[in-house]
Amino acid sequence: MIISPPLLPTVGAATTPDPLMDAVDAFALKHGIYPVAFDRRWHCGQHLDSGDQHSTVHAIADGEVVAYRVCQSAVSDGTGQSNSNAGFVLLKHSTETGENRSLTYYSLYMHLLDIDGMNALGIHPPAENSDHRKPYDLASWLLHDTGGAVSGGNKHVHRKDAIGYVGKCHGVQQLHFEIFMTQPDFEAYFKQTQLGRTNVTTPAGTDYWGHSYYVIPAGRTFLSMPPGTGADQKLHGIKFAPGQGGRNALTLHVEVHFHRGDKYTNVWSVAADGSRTLLTSQSDREINYEYDLYKRASSLYPSCPSDGYELLRFGRILSANPTLASTAQSGVNPRATWLLVTFAAGQKGYIDVSNEAVQKLSDADFPFFTGWQKVSDANTPFDSDGLCDVSKLRELIQSAKATETPAEKQTPDVDIYRENEELSRYVNDPSNQGISAKVLALT
Structure with missing residues (x-):
């Protein structure tokens, strides 16, 4: 199964091995990163924004629509201002990575722009019976207010199909995007691998890819x-x-x-x-x-x-x-x-x-x-309050060096913002980008 990013920027001549993903990496917002958000809480996805108010959101792979919501207008985040978008699409994807190796996972796209917001920006999808639809036009089921979350109803999408536009949350333009698996699907797939084993052995199966x-x-x-x-x-x-x-x-x-x-x-x-x-x-x-x-x-x-x-x-x-x-x-x-x-x-x-x-x-x-490990209750970096401990996260991903800056070391531990700021800097440090690869799942 081929997978594409949810935002598809235009890239020029290749100057790196993967210029498309390099461009998408630049869309990552620091306040919503995987696996820990800026406020030290567990965060399942990534906040993305291209900076373009007309940024189209695309399905990352062929899939089945599990549920979705289309809103007529924005909603309030509790401040009295209509500054957040509650539209979303949840997709289910199934593929095989080898003989008898089925993989089922889900992709979630949140904060999709409402219909009034599209109209205000001059985004006018063609009528559902139009003969002049473009490849990235929204499907007819995404053109009407659903009044709440509804079942996918056996709808399917193809990779790169447009499923909405980037909206806002708390007044900040962003797409919340995540990929996840259910526990049964996770166990069914990864129990056939060496994940979590320190005494590795040559597998009996024929699934073999990568390095x-x-x-x-x-x-x-x-x-x-x-x-x-x-x-x-x-x-x-x-x-x-x-x-x-x-x-x-x-x-x-x-x-x-x-x-x-x-x-x-x-x-x-x-x-x-x-x-x-x-x-x-x-x-x-x-x-x-x-x-x-x-x-x-x-x-x-x-x-x-x-x-x-x-x-x-x-x-x-x-x-x-x-x-x-x-x-x-x-x-x-x-x-x-x-x-x-x-x-x-x-x-x-x-x-x-x-x-x-x-x-x-x-x-x-x-x-x-190679850094892969399963994060579970036994080794989670989160304390009883559900907040991430920076030192435990470093230990978990086997950081090669202490990364506190001199200013952070001098800041008293009682400072309520200290760990938030340190964690945001640490996780967003390019030298620590193996975090996402090393923290495979929190169960």
């Missing part, structure tokens, strides 16, 4: 070259860069990904207390590795290049009926997959990652060492 990860136990042997490599540094016609022999004193976490045909490898050593040290100051890069995968697979695994391709790409065979034998024959492992890995500072050598002792995962498994 690849290898967990190499301590005390493994690394070779300077794969066995059978000739004096020309080639094995079956494939050249291997020379490495160094040795053993790893600590467990290693290895990350492998591909970008524009090149292969990039990062390695961390893991101390007894779980702390990680990056051994690769710059990613080890193998140029054109991905482009040459078929050639490498055909040469190194001539009896079944397709199995070999998966070994080179994933470290294991995902196909249901592999051809390559899983046990050594005549002292040779037909599935040997030699990966060049930095095993100590300034030292790297080859190890066979197809070995069962090496655990093989991907982003589909949500491994803990």
Whole structure:
């Protein structure tokens, strides 16, 4: 399933890997962020505003309309002024991420502009029977006051369909947007992953996407070259860069990904207390590795290049009926997959990652060492008053450094605004943008 942002800005020539999302990131408002709002309360979504009074809100993916509300006019926030919009749309999305891996989630769009507000801004959607509708025009069911929240009634939308315009809350223009799952849907999907497990194992399933990860136990042997490599540094016609022999004193976490045909490898050593040290100051890069995968697979695994391709790409065979034998024959492992890995500072050598002792995962498994974790009652950063404790949040996301500014350190703890201001600054700090990725769910 392809997902788009709820606001679709116009972007020029690409200057970054994802210019659209970079533009949408700039729409984020500091007073409503995930997972904690500026006042230290739990906040399930994100407040967005493009600054354009005619900003259209779009469905992020194909989905079923669960409920919605269209208002004729704005409502009061209790101050006597009609300065808030109560319109919303709630969508349900279903997709699959792999074999027998169904994923159901919801998207919510709140503070959608009322009909009077649209008219005041000169936004005049065409009549529902018009033959001149544009792709981003509102559907007919969004053109009439519903008098309150109503059921979706089997209505469906497509990705990028217009479902309203950005309205206001407390007089501030904003869209409250969030994505969430129900508890049963969450458990049904994530129980098949490694989420929350510190003792990770190679999954039995075939769901595999994103970056690849290898967990190499301590005390493994690394070779300077794969066995059978000739004096020309080639094995079956494939050249291997020379490495160094040795053993790893600590467990290693290895990350492998591909970008524009090149292969990039990062390695961390893991101390007894779980702390990680990056051994690769710059990613080890193998140029054109991905482009040459078929050639490498055909040469190194001539009896079944397709199995070999998966070994080179994933470290294991995902196909249901592999051809390559899983046990050594005549002292040779037909599935040997030699990966060049930095095993100590300034030292790297080859190890066979197809070995069962090496655990093989991907982003589909949500491994803990990439930052994913489930936030529940046992480890929530919220106190009995429902307010977030900044120090607990830092501990939760394993912040690498204390981020209090000198002024914050000098401010007395009794200052009622101190933690609010500190939290807003901390969560909005670009260096801490892993917060959303690391706090997966509060249940």
